[in-house]
Amino acid sequence: MSAQASRDEISDLLARCVLRDQAAFRDLYDRTSAKLFGVLLRILKDRAEAEEAIQEVYVKIWYRADRFVAGQASPISWLVAVARNHALDILRTRRPAAADIDAALDIADPAPSPERMTADSQDRARIEHCLGTLESDRADAVRGAYLDGYSYEELASRHAVPLNTMRTWLRRSLIKLKDCLAA
Template structure:
């Protein structure tokens, strides 16, 4: 029987929900570099990324009681918040604001990357197996959208495919992943 891995950050969320500032500080110290990287990759602007990061931690502070460890790890949950906030900010700029990804703005923090955290998670192996069962282009679209944090619009441009087609690929792929993971 495999050893059960616990999420070391999961113990912080109930404390944050009850107003524990020290727990919030520990979460910030453990995750801010990673979340800043998510924001920076999407926005390609340090100042805006810092603003969005502040919004992310305010959201975490207000919504910590909504975290469900049965659905996702803490890192996955807060990374999703960061990704969504950054995309909202990007959309607020207007349609001309989408820039090509800037690779040299990545910040190394020495911690394992999102892919490594997923692989280390208890269900990482199942996710990898299920992803490998998908068609190569659908698998690539899902990996790019969710692991690189780019918008569907930018992904459609990168793949030189219509936006609706890319959205359909991802939707169908996510439904297949869900079915596979429920087996």
């Protein structure tokens, strides 16, 4: 299946969600939940919180699917933005973590398998190589926005540029990264 076919299928599923098609919503969840959960987990850094957040994100998607406009953005980018924004909202309202380590629950080792670690390492190396092709301030902004969860406003302030300039930096940088990764 080509990337374009996948994008078109996800766009179609979103359009069917607007019509309250539960089967389409289930299919959308099956196709995209792993990616969105990864985004939430990376930003929230707490598995239980990310598991709760993924449910809330899909409720938002169900009720806001009509806000997706095919052609303006890829459907997966729109879904990631919904998840990212939800995670940032959670971070803004998060209370300080409890200092009592004994209160932590015993959790099974979430470490990935050696095969997954190797694949991730190779992907990470490709991404780092492509980030290295960007100007350092642009690469720092991309890392801040998409790896560390900073808002556009925080990044604009940090780099002392207007908000719209930061948005332009990020959009153009993502296009360059996409081209580099596709090469």
